[in-house]
Amino acid sequence: MSFEKLCLHTITTKSWDLQTAVQKYSAAGIGGVSIWQDSAQAYAGGLKAAGEMTRSEGLDIVSYVRGGFFTGLDAATRQKAIDHNKSMIDEAAELGAPLIVLVCGATPGQSLFTSRDQIAEGLAQVMPHAEAAGVKLGIEPLHPMYADSRSAVSTMAQSNAICDIVDHKNLGITLDVFHVWWDDQLEAQIKVTGEKGRLFSFHICDWKDNPEDMLNDRGLMGEGVIDIPQIRSWVNAAGFDGYDEVEIFSNRYWAMDQDEYLAMIKQAYLDTK
Amino acid sequence: MSFEKLCLHTITTKSWDLQTAVQKYSAAGIGGVSIWQDSAQAYAGGLKAAGEMTRSEGLDIVSYVRGGFFTGLDAATRQKAIDHNKSMIDEAAELGAPLIVLVCGATPGQSLFTSRDQIAEGLAQVMPHAEAAGVKLGIEPLHPMYADSRSAVSTMAQSNAICDIVDHKNLGITLDVFHVWWDDQLEAQIKVTGEKGRLFSFHICDWKDNPEDMLNDRGLMGEGVIDIPQIRSWVNAAGFDGYDEVEIFSNRYWAMDQDEYLAMIKQAYLDTK
Numbered sequence: 001m002s003f004e005k006l007c008l009h010t011i012t013t014k015s016w017d018l019q020t021a022v023q024k025y026s027a028a029g030i031g032g033v034s035i036w037q038d039s040a041q042a043y044a045g046g047l048k049a050a051g052e053m054t055r056s057e058g059l060d061i062v063s064y065v066r067g068g069f070f071t072g073l074d075a076a077t078r079q080k081a082i083d084h085n086k087s088m089i090d091e092a093a094e095l096g097a098p099l100i101v102l103v104c105g106a107t108p109g110q111s112l113f114t115s116r117d118q119i120a121e122g123l124a125q126v127m128p129h130a131e132a133a134g135v136k137l138g139i140e141p142l143h144p145m146y147a148d149s150r151s152a153v154s155t156m157a158q159s160n161a162i163c164d165i166v167d168h169k170n171l172g173i174t175l176d177v178f179h180v181w182w183d184d185q186l187e188a189q190i191k192v193t194g195e196k197g198r199l200f201s202f203h204i205c206d207w208k209d210n211p212e213d214m215l216n217d218r219g220l221m222g223e224g225v226i227d228i229p230q231i232r233s234w235v236n237a238a239g240f241d242g243y244d245e246v247e248i249f250s251n252r253y254w255a256m257d258q259d260e261y262l263a264m265i266k267q268a269y270l271d272t273k
Numbered sequence: 274m275s276f277e278k279l280c281l282h283t284i285t286t287k288s289w290d291l292q293t294a295v296q297k298y299s300a301a302g303i304g305g306v307s308i309w310q311d312s313a314q315a316y317a318g319g320l321k322a323a324g325e326m327t328r329s330e331g332l333d334i335v336s337y338v339r340g341g342f343f344t345g346l347d348a349a350t351r352q353k354a355i356d357h358n359k360s361m362i363d364e365a366a367e368l369g370a371p372l373i374v375l376v377c378g379a380t381p382g383q384s385l386f387t388s389r390d391q392i393a394e395g396l397a398q399v400m401p402h403a404e405a406a407g408v409k410l411g412i413e414p415l416h417p418m419y420a421d422s423r424s425a426v427s428t429m430a431q432s433n434a435i436c437d438i439v440d441h442k443n444l445g446i447t448l449d450v451f452h453v454w455w456d457d458q459l460e461a462q463i464k465v466t467g468e469k470g471r472l473f474s475f476h477i478c479d480w481k482d483n484p485e486d487m488l489n490d491r492g493l494m495g496e497g498v499i500d501i502p503q504i505r506s507w508v509n510a511a512g513f514d515g516y517d518e519v520e521i522f523s524n525r526y527w528a529m530d531q532d533e534y535l536a537m538i539k540q541a542y543l544d545t546k
Contacts, residue, residue, distance in 0.1 A: 108482045108498045112455065144455040145418040148482045148498045154455055182385065182417040182427055209381045209421045214487055225381045225421045 006269055007032030007062045007243035010039040013258045018043045018050055022057045028262055032060040032243045040095055051096035062243050063201055064092040068102035070122030071115040078118060085126045093133040099200055101174045102139050106152040115152035120165045127168040138174035138200040145214055156180055156189035163198055172198030178205050181226040187234050194238025202235050204228055205248045216249045221272040228272045279542055280305030280335045280516035283312040286531050291316045291323055295330045301535055305333040305516045313368055324369035335516050336474055337370035342378035343395030344388040351391060358399045366406040372473055374447045375412050379425040388425030393438045400441040411447035411473040418487055429453055429462035436471055445471030451478050454499040460507050467511025475508050477501055478521045489522045494545040501545040
């Protein structure tokens with residue numbers, strides 16, 4: 001069994017700096033890496049060199065994480081977010097990352113409907129910049145437990161609706177099983193996403209029974225309640241043939257030996273193929 | 274301003290035993306109480322006497338909390354749940370509570386679709402018992418962050434679908450703003466619930482920005498991101514004229530002086546009317 005279509009997010013093994021992570025993943029036969037902004041920015045040689053180093057180790061850069069946060073109570077705040085996303089697009093281009101994952105934002109004090117309108121408006125402003133840079137943007141619907149201040153976009157249906165409004169070939173969706181596994185419309189909406197040619201990336205991990213923490217207690221694939229093979233079958237049926245990206249925030253796993261953890265991730269990936 | 278249509282759940286001030294809670298609420302001019310099972314069972318004189326004591330203090334018993342948990346991997350587990358719910362119905366009748374709130378259950382290892390089928394099947398088994406006892410049952414959709422093992426019913430739409438399947442006048446819905454505030458179908462589904470005459474009760478509290486805990490960090494009304502007046506207006510437009518029930522699980526509030534807390538609850542209720 002090969003790990004060519006396995007990709008890790010640098011945050012999954014966040015105590016490793018970018019070079020260490022890339023070398024470890026490469027030595028493990030893993031094909032891809034999604035690079036978090038802090039990890040890339042800490043690389044001494046700059047973003048361009050970080051990208052070259054990564055590719056020279058034989059790894060594909062799958063995505064740059066993460067842009068978004070388009071909402072705000074006033075226009076100045078929203079303009080700042082648009083400018084920030086344009087900068088991130090430039091950074092992604094420098095790094096050689098084809099895709100930026102978006103956590104779209106939510107603002108306490110305004111309705112989620114208003115926030116979603118602002119997200120669509122912000123995206124419309126940045127898409128020409130993304131196209132010129134040859135970078136795609138993937139809306140990642142986040143679990144409704146993050147609808148307070150992280151993402152007013154909680155479902156694939158809302159993501160598809162925003163893509164329909166903005167209507168740009170560089171805009172699509174990043175599906176993370178952690179966020180959408182519970183949704184009774186998931187299969188149908190994955191199908192729509194595939195038909196529209198906008199399923200850009202696929203994140204895996206697991207939802208543990210009774211997580212201890214809302215952010216940092218994600219499980220390894222197979223450790224929780226998500227039927228990953230089922231969701232992957234829908235994703236594949238929708239035409240997706242990209243990477244399985246492992247993105248796990250976990251105080252427990254971050255605290256253990258990261259080489260052992262990497263071996264566990266590979267095994268969990270095999271067990272849930 | 275009167276507190277006649279305000280109701281507190283005993284768990285909101287859980288360090289008070291039932292008699293203390295009832296006397297404190299009554300002295301505060303509050304009209305109703307929803308009684309949790311542990312609180313009722315700890316009353317020395319038994320359930321019938323607990324009900325009489327409560328009414329003699331001038332409080333309405335609004336609901337008995339909580340039944341449900343109908344799912345399970347094998348038939349014996351599910352039969353046990355059905356028997357347990359029948360017992361709870363008997364208890365509610367003894368107490369004089371017109372309604373039992375249901376947390377419907379979810380079982381790791383089976384799909385949410387299967388769990389929802391089992392919930393409908395379990396309910397169909399208990400409804401004749403509920404009708405004979407003169408007790409109503411309210412399905413409470415729970416936030417998707419509890420879909421692992423607490424409730425496969427996460428939305429008002431799923432609740433309405435189960436009510437349609439079971440189709441019994443004693444079965445309806447309990448809406449808690451904490452669980453459903455994020456849902457873009459909320460207004461439409463409240464309307465359906467009203468048209469079908471099945472909106473049985475209404476729970477309020479708030480979703481804080483960045484809660485510290487998935488269970489026990491609920492906010493007072495007005496302290497978080499939920500637009501309670503907006504949701505109440507939909508509920509009232511759907512014909513609901515029952516109690517505003519305050520159900521707050523909060524390590525922070527449980528740790529403070531409960532008389533002061535009670536005064537804060539009353540003020541928060543006024544501020545979000």
